[in-house]
Amino acid sequence: MPKYLICLLLFMAWFNQCASRKEIAQFKKDLFYLQQRSERIQQDTNTLKKGMTTQQINSEEIQRSLTELIFLINELRDENSRTKAELLTETGNLKAQSNILDSKLEDDITRLSHFIQKIESKALTRPVLDTVSTTTPPVIPDENINMTAEDLYKTAYLDFSRGNYALALQGFQKYLIEFPETEHAADTQYWLGEIYYTQNDFSAASTEFIKVLVNFPLSQRVPNALLKTGSCFINLNEIQEARMCLDQIIQEYPRSQEAGIAKSMLDELK
Helix, strand or coil, X not given: CCHHHHHHHHHHHHHHHHCCHHHXXXXXXXXXXXXXXHHHHHHHHHHHHHHXXXXXXXXXXXXXXXXXXXXXXXXXXXXXXXXXXXXXXXXXXXXXXXXXXXXXXXXXHHHXXXXXXXXHHXXXXXXXXXXXXXXXXXXXXXXXXXXXXXHHHHHHHXXXXXXCHHHHHHHHHHHHHHCCCCCCHHHHHHHHHHHHHHCCCHHHHHHHHHHHHHHCCCCCCHHHHHHHHHHHHHHCCCHHHHHHHHHHHHHHCCCCHHHHHXXXXXXXXX
């Protein structure tokens, strides 16, 4: 019990002896009121303490959450920095690789050009025996004059597959004159070489195959044209030129099917 209540009780006992009953009743009433007031104040104090404790807990939780959030932000910032650094490094590596490939491509094109010029000069020094064209080819009917590029190519190829070499030769030559830059131009030039090769005219065939290398250096027909050129030189007993063609295939197209055939042909020449 609080000290002030004890004092009040002692005072009340003394006052009982000195005061009148009416005054004592009033005093008891005031004392009861003060006691209730004191209890209410105590309750309010306890409630306030609880509120302050809850607020402190909430404040600590908020502080802890803020700390975790700051930590995550720093982690994300570090990760972003590392990612940027990795991207910059990878970009630099790709750029360096691209420069190396560009340089190699330029070197390859230069070497191929020198090689083609050498082979072409060799081929041009030999007389080209056009055994197929010595026979007067039949005249293409008038209705074929305005044929589309696709129709002309298919017709000439069909004649070639049937063994009508004179018609095929005329059709392919007409295609190259009228449609020199279409999708089948490189194929057409290659088939001209095949016509002569089929007829065992290896001199004329090599000349036509070399034109594939000169006029269509980026065509997919280049490895096969090189292989057939090498085969022509072997049949013409020009072994050195044949080796150059086969070596070129292995160096420039090492993963191609023609490279495997070229290796076998080189082994047979040893």
